[in-house]
Amino acid sequence: xxxxxxxxxxxxxxxxxxxxxxxxxxxxxxxxxxxxxxxxxxxxxxxxxxxxxxxxxxxxxxxxxxxxxxxxxxxxxxxxxxxxxxxxxxxxxxxxxxxxxxxxxxxxxxxxxxxxxxxxxxxxxxxxxxxxxxxxxxxxxxxxxxxxxxxxxxxxxxxxxxxxxxxxxxxxxxxxxxxxxxxxxxxxxxxxxxxxxxxxxxxxxxxxxxxxxxxxxxxxxxxxxxxxxxxxxxxxxxxxxxxxxxxxxxxxxxxxxxxxxxxxxxxxxxxxxxxxxxxxxxxxxxxxxxxxxxxxxxxxxxxxxxxxxxxxxxxxxxxxxxxxxxxxxxxxxxxxxxxxxxxxxxxxxxxxxxxxxxxxxxxxxxxxxxxxxxxxxxxxxxxxxxxxxxxxxxxxxxxxxxxxxxxxxxxxxxxxxxxxxxxxxxxxxxxxxxxxxxxxxxxxxxxxxxxxxxxxxxxxxxxxxxxxxxxxxxxxxxxxxxxxxxxxxxxxxxxxxxxxxxxxxxxxxxxxxxxxxxxxxxxxxxxxxxxxxxxxxxxxxxxxxxxxxxxxxxxxxxxxxxxxxxxxxxxxxxxxxxxxxxxxxx
Numbered sequence: 001x002x003x004x005x006x007x008x009x010x011x012x013x014x015x016x017x018x019x020x021x022x023x024x025x026x027x028x029x030x031x032x033x034x035x036x037x038x039x040x041x042x043x044x045x046x047x048x049x050x051x052x053x054x055x056x057x058x059x060x061x062x063x064x065x066x067x068x069x070x071x072x073x074x075x076x077x078x079x080x081x082x083x084x085x086x087x088x089x090x091x092x093x094x095x096x097x098x099x100x101x102x103x104x105x106x107x108x109x110x111x112x113x114x115x116x117x118x119x120x121x122x123x124x125x126x127x128x129x130x131x132x133x134x135x136x137x138x139x140x141x142x143x144x145x146x147x148x149x150x151x152x153x154x155x156x157x158x159x160x161x162x163x164x165x166x167x168x169x170x171x172x173x174x175x176x177x178x179x180x181x182x183x184x185x186x187x188x189x190x191x192x193x194x195x196x197x198x199x200x201x202x203x204x205x206x207x208x209x210x211x212x213x214x215x216x217x218x219x220x221x222x223x224x225x226x227x228x229x230x231x232x233x234x235x236x237x238x239x240x241x242x243x244x245x246x247x248x249x250x251x252x253x254x255x256x257x258x259x260x261x262x263x264x265x266x267x268x269x270x271x272x273x274x275x276x277x278x279x280x281x282x283x284x285x286x287x288x289x290x291x292x293x294x295x296x297x298x299x300x301x302x303x304x305x306x307x308x309x310x311x312x313x314x315x316x317x318x319x320x321x322x323x324x325x326x327x328x329x330x331x332x333x334x335x336x337x338x339x340x341x342x343x344x345x346x347x348x349x350x351x352x353x354x355x356x357x358x359x360x361x362x363x364x365x366x367x368x369x370x371x372x373x374x375x376x377x378x379x380x381x382x383x384x385x386x387x388x389x390x391x392x393x394x395x396x397x398x399x400x401x402x403x404x405x406x407x408x409x410x411x412x413x414x415x416x417x418x419x420x421x422x423x424x425x426x427x428x429x430x431x432x433x434x435x436x437x438x439x440x441x442x443x444x445x446x447x448x449x450x451x452x453x454x455x456x457x458x459x460x461x462x463x464x465x466x467x468x469x470x471x472x473x474x475x476x477x478x479x480x481x482x483x484x485x486x487x488x489x490x491x492x493x494x495x496x497x498x499x500x501x502x503x504x505x506x507x508x509x510x511x512x513x514x515x516x517x518x519x520x521x522x523x524x525x526x527x528x529x530x531x532x533x534x535x536x537x538x539x540x541x542x543x544x545x546x547x548x549x550x551x552x553x554x555x556x557x558x559x560x561x562x563x564x565x566x567x568x569x570x571x572x573x574x575x576x577x578x579x580x581x582x583x584x585x586x
Contacts, residue, residue, distance in 0.1 A: 025162065029169045029204035032152060033211025036145035036173030040212070041221040043126055043137055043144070044178070050130025051297070054080075062301025063132060066293045075286035078296075081131020082278030085124060085334060089275045092120065101139075102146035102171050102193045103428050111150055111163035118147030124336035129297060134285060134326030135337020136298035138178060142338075145174030145212070146193065165201045168194035172205050173212025177221060183393040185209035191387035192428075226303070226344070226377075226398035239407060241367050245354050246379040246411030250418025252350055253343070253383025256324055257427055260339075263332025274334070281333020285326055294319050295326035298337075299345035307348055307373055313356045320349045339427050343384040344377045344394075351376020371404055378408045379415040386426035388412040453535050454528030456570050457549045457560030463488050466495045466516045470503065473515050479504050486548055486558055487519050493556040494548055496522040525550045526562055532571045539564045 051063045054077040056070075069075045099117045100109060125140030149170030153163040168189035176185025186209040190197045194205070267277050288295045294302035302323075306316065327342050355372035358365050378391040385391075388409065395408040419426075463486040464473065477485055477500050487495045496519025503518050524542035526535055526549045539547060549560035 025165075025204050026207050028152065028156070028166060029208040030211045032145070032149040032166060032169045033173035033176075033208030033213075034215045035148050036141075036170050036208065037177040037212035037215030037221070038219070039122070039144045039148070040141050040174055040177035040216050041219040043122060043140055044221050046126050047130040047137055050126070051132075054131060055296075062304075063297040064294045064299050064303075065301025065305055069289055069293055072290055075132075075289050076283070078132045078282035078286040078289065079279050080282070081127050081133060082280070082282035082333065082335070084127050084131070085278040085336070086275035088120075088124060088127075089334075101428065102142055102167055104432055105146070105150065106164045106167055106193055106195065110160040111153060111165075111167040113147045113150040113167065115147045115151045118143045121336060125338075128330070128335040128337045131282065132285070132289065132296040133282065133330040133335040133337060134295055134297065134299075134323065134342065135330050135335055136339070136341040137337065138175065138298075138340035139336070139338030141174035141178050142171040142188075142193075145170035149208075164194060165204055168201065169204055169208035172209040175212075176209040177212040177216030179226075179394065179397075180213060180217065181394055181397040182206070182209045182213040184390055184397055185212060187390045187393050188387060191390050192385070192426075226394070239410065241354075241358055241365060242372070242375045242407045242411050243414055245351060245372060245375055246414035247418050248354060249347060249350060249376055249379035249411070250383045250415035251422070252346075253380055253415065253419055254423045256327070256339075256343075256346065257384060257423070257425075257430055259324060260328045260331050260427075261430070263328035265332075267332050267334070278334040281329045281335065284329050284333075288322055288326055288329075292319060292322055295322045298341040299323065300341065303341075303345045303348055306345075306352065307370065311352070313353060316349050316353055316356075320346065320353070323349070340381070340385050343381045343427075347377035347380030348373040349376075350380055371407070374399060374404055375408055375411045379411045382412040383415045383419045384427045386416070386428070388416050451532045451570060452528065453526045453530040453532075453549055453562055454560075456532070456567060457526075457528070457562045459560045461486055461548070461558055461561050463558055464515070465490060466514065466519065468515050469513055470515055470518075473498075474504060484546055486561070487515065488558060492558075494522070494525060494550050494558050495519050497544070497546070497548065520544075521547070525556070527552065528559065532567060535562065535567055536564075536571075539567065 048059075051057055051061075052059055055063055055066070055074050057063055057066055099121060100113055102113070105111055105113045121143045122140040125135070125137050125143075128135050129137050146167045147170070149166040150163065153166040158166065171193040172185040172189030174185070175188040176182045179185070186202075186206045189205045189209065190201070194201060267281070270277075272280060285295065294305070302319070305311075306319070311319075323342070323346055327339060327346075330337070331339075351372040351374070352369050354376060355367045355369040358367045358372075374395055378395045381391045381394075382388050391412050392405055392409040396402070396405045399405075423430075464476070466487050466489050473485075479501065482500055485498045485500060487498055489495045495516070498515055498518045499520065503515065506518075521542050521544055524538060524544065524547060526538060526547050528549055528551070530538070535547075545565070546561060546563045548558050549562055550556045551559050
């Protein structure tokens, strides 16, 4: 064998090992985690370098913690970043396609992502955050980490379930590196990217998370650490006000997500060219930053300022409104980034304002402002990002306090329930919903999308013309020959379905000359690209056991038939197959 075959043989051997030996997948997960940690380090340093150059802050300083933008012309950096993003949009315009994020990849595409598209997302996130836009780098971190994992998994030809797991490994390693929190990273992968926690995926995801954390720490990445200024003393009797805070945070999360969408709609209806919108949004954001630099960036420095210092309620409320406006304008105008850390920052302010309100209404309640800030941070983060356990472990790793961890978990669950009941989406799945997708988590439903009407229908369709006389129809289809007959018009367009028993039970003197009047469901039909779920809804509306399949809504040429019984049988078979696959992971 020649040297040229060595890579192929090595790849084939690696695939065999991964399929048969679980420790081999752990090695792959560790490599993915290391790559994610390296990517986080590079991206965070590039963004920080831009902060230093554009805003003249200290190399180890935080943009949102600066007292003022000096000289004021530096606030124009946000508009400049918008111009660069606009130029990138024009550069990629002709090759633009919808970029698949990790949640969508695992839900619909079996973990398949484009590394090239993801690197573009990372570049745009660096430019956005680096120029001061009110967004975080987390979306870029997880996009690149997951895409590198997906590329490795595809090269190894991993099974669908394993490929989805390694995508979760990439995201887990990235978040662990970004927050110096391996448990947070792991449960981010479980809850948000994979969508399920099993015995089989805990080892690789935890391995990747720890590897990403260690690499980022070793390289000195600027992590999103959350420092608590003092020890907390909490007891079970302290739960009620914090539980109320969880519900309030859930409604606040819904309002923030709605406002971001509203800002995007306003920019779309402004008739500004797509390439100009980020510059306009950046100019507005720069104006807000002249009043308070805390609107800039993800808000890491600003969080520490508001967590540790006694800030007046009026100023806190002002910062809250400005930051919400900054996030909405940044994302609405086209800056690239996430709301992970921004939601934590906003949650801290909501929590402290809540503590001040409780102290004013009931001074004897004795609610701790720092504890309220931690609970508000986690609850609002759950409402926007999702993942109650992810945010609970973030609070645990930030505080090291098990007492507040229990309160955080309870408040986070209430926040999640509030958002699910009154809104139904996290920020990521809400954005997918606006694009026309219906997924609400990373649970794998791609197999169901592949179960289309075209795959299930039978094509041996026999039809008759609507102009056929009733007597001829009765002769051609005697009782017992069949239950239903498809009818078309003279142009071959679907005209309805006739029940053979009905046409035979009607006295001859009560019928017209043709079978046209016996046609049922002329407007109820299926299309070959319909999913099983959509087809089931059509069957339910039509109250029919069998429906025709037409090529499209305009020509309405009949190409097949599908029975409701066959639809549900195939659905049950595919669902059982998916459950067996998931059980195999365990």
